[in-house]
Amino acid sequence: MDKLLQVQNGEAVSRRDIPDLPFRDFQKVVLSKTDHSGFPVQFFAYENEEKELKLITVIRSGTHLYTAGCSLPEEFPSLTAKCEKFHMFEREIAEQFGARPKDHPWLKMVRYHANYRGKEDVFGNDYRVDIPGNYPYFSVDGHSIHEVAVGPVHAGIIEPGHFRFQCAGEKVFSLEIQLGYQHRGVEKLLEQAGQPLNRLPVICESIAGDTAIGHSLCHSQAIEALAGLEVDKGSKIIRSVALELERLANHIGDLGALSGDVAFNPPLNYFGRIRGEFLNLSLTMAGNRFGKGLVRPGGISFPVGEEQRQIMINKVIDETQGIDHVCDLLFSAHTVLARFENTGTVPRELAEKIGLVGYSGRASGLSYDARVAFPTELFGEMEANRNNRTVGDVCSRATVRREEIMHSLDAIPKLLSKNIDAEPLPVPASHTLAADSFVVTINEAWRGELSHCLLTNKEGAILRYKVKDPSFHNWTGLSMSLRNQGISDFPLCNKSFNLSYCGFDL
Amino acid sequence: MNISFSFASLAMLFAAFALAPLLMGVILKVKAFFAGKQGPPWLIKYHTLVKLLQKGSVYSTSTTFIFKLGPVVSFTTAVMLLLFFPFAGMAPVLSFHGDVIMLFYLLGLGRFFTVLAALDTASPFEGMGAAREVFFSSLAEAAIFVILALFFRLSGSLSFAEYFTGTHAVNLWSESAALILLVVIALFIVLLTENSRVPVDDPATHLELTMIHEVMILDHSGPDLALIEMGAFCKMLFYASFVSCLLFPFQTGTPFFNIIIFAMVMTLVYAGVGLVESITARYKMDTVPNYILTSFALVCFATILTMEFVL
Numbered sequence: 041m042d043k044l045l046q047v048q049n050g051e052a053v054s055r056r057d058i059p060d061l062p063f064r065d066f067q068k069v070v071l072s073k074t075d076h077s078g079f080p081v082q083f084f085a086y087e088n089e090e091k092e093l094k095l096i097t098v099i100r101s102g103t104h105l106y107t108a109g110c111s112l113p114e115e116f117p118s119l120t121a122k123c124e125k126f127h128m129f130e131r132e133i134a135e136q137f138g139a140r141p142k143d144h145p146w147l148k149m150v151r152y153h154a155n156y157r158g159k160e161d162v163f164g165n166d167y168r169v170d171i172p173g174n175y176p177y178f179s180v181d182g183h184s185i186h187e188v189a190v191g192p193v194h195a196g197i198i199e200p201g202h203f204r205f206q207c208a209g210e211k212v213f214s215l216e217i218q219l220g221y222q223h224r225g226v227e228k229l230l231e232q233a234g235q236p237l238n239r240l241p242v243i244c245e246s247i248a249g250d251t252a253i254g255h256s257l258c259h260s261q262a263i264e265a266l267a268g269l270e271v272d273k274g275s276k277i278i279r280s281v282a283l284e285l286e287r288l289a290n291h292i293g294d295l296g297a298l299s300g301d302v303a304f305n306p307p308l309n310y311f312g313r314i315r316g317e318f319l320n321l322s323l324t325m326a327g328n329r330f331g332k333g334l335v336r337p338g339g340i341s342f343p344v345g346e347e348q349r350q351i352m353i354n355k356v357i358d359e360t361q362g363i364d365h366v367c368d369l370l371f372s373a374h375t376v377l378a379r380f381e382n383t384g385t386v387p388r389e390l391a392e393k394i395g396l397v398g399y400s401g402r403a404s405g406l407s408y409d410a411r412v413a414f415p416t417e418l419f420g421e422m423e424a425n426r427n428n429r430t431v432g433d434v435c436s437r438a439t440v441r442r443e444e445i446m447h448s449l450d451a452i453p454k455l456l457s458k459n460i461d462a463e464p465l466p467v468p469a470s471h472t473l474a475a476d477s478f479v480v481t482i483n484e485a486w487r488g489e490l491s492h493c494l495l496t497n498k499e500g501a502i503l504r505y506k507v508k509d510p511s512f513h514n515w516t517g518l519s520m521s522l523r524n525q526g527i528s529d530f531p532l533c534n535k536s537f538n539l540s541y542c543g544f545d546l
Numbered sequence: 547m548n549i550s551f552s553f554a555s556l557a558m559l560f561a562a563f564a565l566a567p568l569l570m571g572v573i574l575k576v577k578a579f580f581a582g583k584q585g586p587p588w589l590i591k592y593h594t595l596v597k598l599l600q601k602g603s604v605y606s607t608s609t610t611f612i613f614k615l616g617p618v619v620s621f622t623t624a625v626m627l628l629l630f631f632p633f634a635g636m637a638p639v640l641s642f643h644g645d646v647i648m649l650f651y652l653l654g655l656g657r658f659f660t661v662l663a664a665l666d667t668a669s670p671f672e673g674m675g676a677a678r679e680v681f682f683s684s685l686a687e688a689a690i691f692v693i694l695a696l697f698f699r700l701s702g703s704l705s706f707a708e709y710f711t712g713t714h715a716v717n718l719w720s721e722s723a724a725l726i727l728l729v730v731i732a733l734f735i736v737l738l739t740e741n742s743r744v745p746v747d748d749p750a751t752h753l754e755l756t757m758i759h760e761v762m763i764l765d766h767s768g769p770d771l772a773l774i775e776m777g778a779f780c781k782m783l784f785y786a787s788f789v790s791c792l793l794f795p796f797q798t799g800t801p802f803f804n805i806i807i808f809a810m811v812m813t814l815v816y817a818g819v820g821l822v823e824s825i826t827a828r829y830k831m832d833t834v835p836n837y838i839l840t841s842f843a844l845v846c847f848a849t850i851l852t853m854e855f856v857l
Contacts, residue, residue, distance in 0.1 A: 188670045188755075195764070196752035209677075210831055301756075303748035304827035309581035375745065375827040383830075527674070528831040531753035 043069045044099070044106035049414035052265040052479040055495065058096070059108050066095070066110035067119060073099050073106060074123055079395045079408075081105070082480060082493045083129035085112050085137045086504035087157070089497055093137060098480045098493065103413045105480065112137075118144040125395040128512055134162045148176060151220030151545055156228070178216050180206040185213075188527065192221045199541035207527055215522040215530070217515055222545040230505035236470040237263060237337070244492075245332045248509060248543035253279075253286040254485025255507070256335040258492040261416060261481040263337035266496060267471035273418075274462030275339035280418040281352070281455050282322065282331050284448040287486040289318040291441040291448075292363065294538050298438055299370050301532045302379040307370040314359060314366070321355055324348050336465055343464045353453045360449045367442050380435035384521035384533035387432050396517045398488015398510045399444060400537055402427050403436035404517075410484035419484070422451050437536040475500040487511060487540065509543030550637040554801065558633040562787075563625070566779035567591035569786070569816045576820025591779065598772035606765060609666050616663025617766055617773040623656035624777035627784045632707040634808035635796030641707045646694050649706055650687070653740075656777065657683060664762035671754050675761030678831070682746065682758065682838055686739045689732055689841040696729065696849045710791045717795045725848040730792050732841035732848075734818070737785040739838050741778065744823040746834055756828075786815040 043065065045058050061069065074080060078101040085095050095112040098105055112133070118141035119126040130141040131150045138159030141147065147162070154167040161167070165174050179187065186207055192200035200221035206214040226247055233239045244259040245252040257279060264271060271279075296311025319329040325344055326334035334340055370376060386396065391404035401408055407427070411419040425447040429439040473496050480493045488510030497503040518537045522530060571588045578585025587593075605613065629640045630649055661680060664672040698704060700722055701714040709716045718726050739746045742759035754761055763774050790811040796804040829837055 186670065186673075188674065190671075190754065194752075195754050210674075299827070301751075301753065302827035303744045303751065303823070305577055305581050305824060309583055313582075373825075373827060375829070378833075379827055379830055526831050528756045530755050532756075 044073065044108045047098070047105050047107050047478075047480065049105060050261040050265050050416055050479065050481045052268075052474055052477045053107075055476050055478050058478060061108055061110045063110050063113060063116065066108060067117070069108060070097055070099065071119065071122060073101060074125055076392070077101055079397075080125055080129060081482060081489065081491050082506055082508055083126060083133075084493070084504075084506045085133045085139065086495060086506075087137075088503070093139060093157075095133070096478075096493075096495075098491070100413070100482075105414065105482075107478070107480070112139055114138075115140045115142055117142050120144050124393050127394075127516065138162055146178070149220070151223040153220075153223055153225070175218065177204050177218075178206070178214055180213050182208075184208055201541050203530070205522075205527055205530070210526045210528065212522045212525050212527050212530070215519045217519055219515070219541055219544050222542045224542075224546065226546040227505050227507060230507075231502050234501070237473075238470070241336055244507075245330075247507060247546065248540045249330060250290055251286070251485050251487065251490065251509070251540065251543060253282045253331045253335060254483055254487075254490045255492075256332075257283060257417070258481045258483050258485075258490055260335050260337045261483070262479050262492050262494045263471060263473070265479045265481070266473040266477055266494060267337065268474070269338045269471065271339050272462055273458075274460045276417045277455050277458055277460050278325070278340050278344050278462060279335050280422075281452055282325065282334055283417070283483070283485070284452050284455075285318055285322050285325070286331060288445060288448050288452075289315050289322070290486045290538075291445050292318065294535065295367070295370065295438060295441055295445075297538075298380075298434070298532070298535050299376060301535050302376055304370070304373060304376050307366050310362075310366045310369075314363060317355060317359055321352050324351055337471060339465050340462055341465055343462055344460055349456050349460060353456050356449055356452045360446075363445060363449065367445075371439070371442070377435065379529075379532065380438055381433060383434045383529050384525060384536060385431065385433040386517050386521045388430075390520055391432060391517065394516045394520065395513050396488075397513050398484070398486075399440045400437060400514050400517055401488065403430060403440045404432035405430040408489070410482050410489045414482045416481070416483055418455060422455070423447075434532055434536040473500045473502070485510065487538075487543075488514065507546055509540055509546075511539040511541075511544045514539050515544060548637070548641045550639055550641070552637065554636050555639050558636045558805075559628055559639055562628055562631075562633050562783060563780065566776075566783040567595060569783065569812060570779055572813055572816040573820040573823065576817050577824050580821075580824035591775075595772050595776060598767075598775070599769050601768035603766070603768035603770045606667060608668055609663075609765070612659075613663045613666040613765070614770070616659045616666075617770040617777070619659035620656040621773040621777040621780075623652045624780035624784070626652050628780055630706050631784060631787055632710055632791070633787060634801070634804040635711065636801070636804075638707045641705055644704045646697075646704055646706050646709075650690055650694075653781070654687070656781075660762055660774075663766075667765045669765065671757075671761050672764060674755075675758055678758045679762060682739055682834060685835055685838040685842070686736045689736050689838070689845055692842060692845040692849055693729055693733065696725065696845060696852060699849070699852045700725075710795070711797070715795050715797070717792050719795055722852075725851055726792055728844045728848040730789060732844040733785070733789050733792065735838065735841035737782075737789060738819065738822065739841075740785060741782045743819055745826045745829045745837065748828050756831075786812055786819075789815050 043059055047053055078099050081100050082098040088094050093112045096109040098107045118130055120130050121143045130144055135149050136156055138155035138157055140162050149163050163174055188205040190203040192202045202218040204216045205212050229243050241256050241259055244255040247255045292311050293315040296308045300308035322331040323329045386404050388405040391401055391406055396404055412424045427440050427443055429436045475496055475498050477496045482491045490510055491508045493506040495504040514537055521533050570591045575585045630638050630645050632638045661676045664676045697709050697716050700716050701709050742749055747758040766774055794811050796808050798804055
C-alpha cells in the first residue's frame with residue numbers, strides 16, 4: 041500500500057505528505073482497500089487555496105489508518121456502484137460541492153441545502169423556495185401495496201425526520217429515511233469561526249446534545265495535535281471518565297426506552313431514574329449534566345477534587361447492583377424477549393457491506409471498537425469489552441448495550457482510583473495551529489465511531505472542518521433492519537439503533 | 547320489554563357513569579405502584595375530560611360530517627350499553643328477550659363509526675389502525691358470541707340481566723363454576739382487546755405506527771375527544787362489570803352490601819388490568835390474533851363441556 045499514507049489517530053501530518061493520486065488510481069486504491077475488512081472513516085471533498093476541488097479519504101483497516109487524496113472532477117464514476125460503504129459519502133459530496141457521481145444508484149440530497157460553490161444543483165432543486173424540493177422517493181407498485189409517510193413532525197418529543205414505508209399490509213418492503221431538517225451548517229460555522237479558537241468547542245458540544253463529550257473530545261484532540269499541546273495524565277483520566285459517563289447515561293436511558301416501547305413499564309421508570317444519577321455525576325464533575333464545558337483543547341477546564349472523586353466512585357458502585365437487577369428484570373421477562381428476539385435483524389454480511397459502527401455493528405458481529413483499535417486518552421489501558429449475543433436483532437443491540445453498561449461501570453472506579461491531579465486550563469486559552477496540516481481524530485462515542493478531520497491552510501487557519509457522526513453510517517442499517525418486518529416494530533427497531541438526527545444533519 | 551325507571555336503577559346508572567373515570571385511575575395507580583412512582587392523582591381522568599370540554603375542536607378540511615359523527619355515535623352507543631346492565635344486582639333500566647344481541651351490536655355500531663371517522667381523515671396511519679381494530683375485534687366477537695351461546699345453555703335466557711339473576715344465575719359460585727372460570731379468563735382477554743389495553747394495544751404509547759385504537763382518534767380534538775374518552779370509559783366499565791358479575795353473585799338480599807361488594811370486585815378487576823399491564827410487554831402485532839383466539843378456544847371448550855349429555 042505504498043500509494044496510501046499510514047497515519048495515527050490524532051496525529052498531525054503535513055498535507056504535502058498525503059499522496060495526491062490521479063483520480064483513477066485513487067479510486068482503484070480506495071476500492072481495493074475497502075473491499076472486505078477496510079472501511080471509510082472519512083471521505084469528503086474540499087476546495088484548496090487555489091479553489092481546486094479536492095477529495096480526501098481516511099480508511100481504517102484493522103488497527104491501521106490510511107489516507108490519500110486526489111483532484112475531484114466535476115463528474116466522476118461513482119464508487120458506490122461497486123462498494124456500498126460510500127453511498128452516503130458520495131451523496132454528501134454531490135450536495136456540498138456540486139460534483140456529480142455518475143451511476144450512483146440512489147443519488148439524492150442528504151440534508152437539502154445549496155452547494156458551497158454556487159454551482160448548478162446536482163439534484164435540480166431551487167433552494168430559494170422553502171418546500172417541497174425535488175424529493176424522489178423509492179416506491180413500490182402492485183396490488184395491495186400502500187405507502188405510509190411518517191414525520192418530520194412526530195407524535196412524541198423526538199427530533200424531526202421523515203420515514204417513508206412501502207408496505208403490503210403490515211409488512212414493510214422498504215423504508216426510506218430522509219433527514220436534514222436540523223441542518224445548521226455546523227461545518228461551515230466551524231470553518232468560519234476564525235481566531236481565537238474558543239468558539240469551536242462550544243459549537244462542537246452543540247452538534248449533538250447527547251454526544252457533547254464525544255464531539256468536544258474529538259475536537260480537542262484535533263486542536264491539540266495541530267497546536268502541539270500536551271495533555272497531562274490526570275486530564276486524560278477525567279476525559280475518559282466523562283466519555284464513559286456519557287455512554288452510561290445514554291445506554292441506560294435507551295434500555296429503559298426500549299422496554300417502554302414494548303409497554304413494559306417498570307424498567308422504563310427505574311432506568312429513567314438511574315439515568316438521572318449518571319447525568320448528575322457529570323454535573324458533579326463539570327457543572328453541567330451533559331458534561332458541556334469540561335473538555336477543552338489542552339486538557340480539562342475544571343479540576344476534579346478528592347471529594348468529587350469519592351462521590352463518583354461511591355455512586356457508581358452503589359448503582360451497579362441496582363442496574364444489574366433491572367437488567368435482569370428486563371431480559372428475563374419472556375414477553376419482552378418475544379418482542380426483542382428476531383426483530384429488526386441486520387445480519388453480519390449486510391452490516392459489513394454498509395459499514396455499521398458502534399454497538400449496532402458489534403451487535404451484528406463486527407467487533408470494531410475505536411477504544412480498542414485506535415485508543416486515545418486512557419482507553420489503551422482499559423480492558424476491552426466482549427459481546428456475547430451478536431445475531432444483529434433488537435435483542436443483540438440491547439444486550440450489547442447492557443454489556444457496555446457493565447463494562448463502563450467496572451471501568452470508571454478503576455480509572456478514578458488512579459492519580460487524577462490535573463492542571464486546569466488557563467482561561468481563555470488561544471492556540472496557533474500548524475500550517476498546511478491534516479489531522480483526523482477518532483473516538484468511540486456512545487453511538488460508535490465519531491471522527492473529526494481538520495485541514496489547515498498556509499496561514500494556519502482552518503481550511504476544512506469535517507465532522508462525521510456514527511449515525512452517518514448507521515441510518516442505512518435502520519432502513520435495512522426494517523425489510524420484511526412488521527411496520528409496528530419500527531419504533532422498537534428505531535430505538536434499538538437510537539441514531540442522532542442532529543449529528544447527521546450537522 | 548321491561549323498563550325500570552325505579553330510583554335504584556337510575557341511581558346506579560348515574561353512579562356508574564359518574565364513577566367510570568375514577569376507576570380508570572385505579573389502573574394508573576397500580577401501574578405507578580409497580581413502577582415505583584406516585585402516579586397521577588386519582589381524579590386525573592376528570593381533569594382530562596374537563597380540560598378537553600373547555601377546548602375547541604379542530605377539523606381537517608379533508609374530512610366530512612362522518613368525522614364529526616364518529617365521536618357522537620361511539621359515545622352514545624357506549625352509554626346505551628349501560629342501560630342494559632344490572633349493576634350490583636339491581637334491575638337494569640332496560641331489558642328484553644334477546645337484548646344481548648342488541649348490546650353487542652351497539653358496541654359494533656360504535657366501532658363502525660369510529661372506524662369510518664378514522665378512514666374519513668384519509669391518513670395512512672388511521673387507515674392502518676382501523677384495519678387492525680376491525681380485524682382484532684372481529685376475532686374477539688367470535689369469543690363473545692360463543693360465551694352468549696354458553697350462557698343460553700346454562701341459564702336458558704337471552705336477556706343480559708337474567709344471566710345474573712334468578713335460580714340459574716351464571717357465576718363462579720354456581721354448580722357450573724369450572725366452566726365459568728374459563729369464561730372469566732376468556733372474557734378478561736376480550737376486555738383487554740376491546741379496550742385497547744396491554745398486551746394487545748398500549749394506551750400510553752406515543753408511537754403512531756404501533757397504535758391500534760389511539761391512532762384512529764389522532765385527529766379528534768377538544769369535546770370530540772372528550773366524548774371518545776368518556777365512551778371508552780363506559781365501555782371499559784361495561785366489560786369490567788360483566789366480569790365482576792361472573793366473579794360474584796350480587797344477591798346478598800341487602801342492596802347496600804351488594805353495592806359495597808360490587809365496588810370492591812370492580813376495583814379488583816381494574817387493578818387486575820393494571821397488574822397485567824405492569825408485568826407483561828405487548829405482543830408482536832402478528833401474534834395478537836393467537837392471543838385473542840385463545841379466548842375463543844377457552845369458551846368453545848367450555849361450551850363443548852356443557853354438551854356432555856346431549857348424545
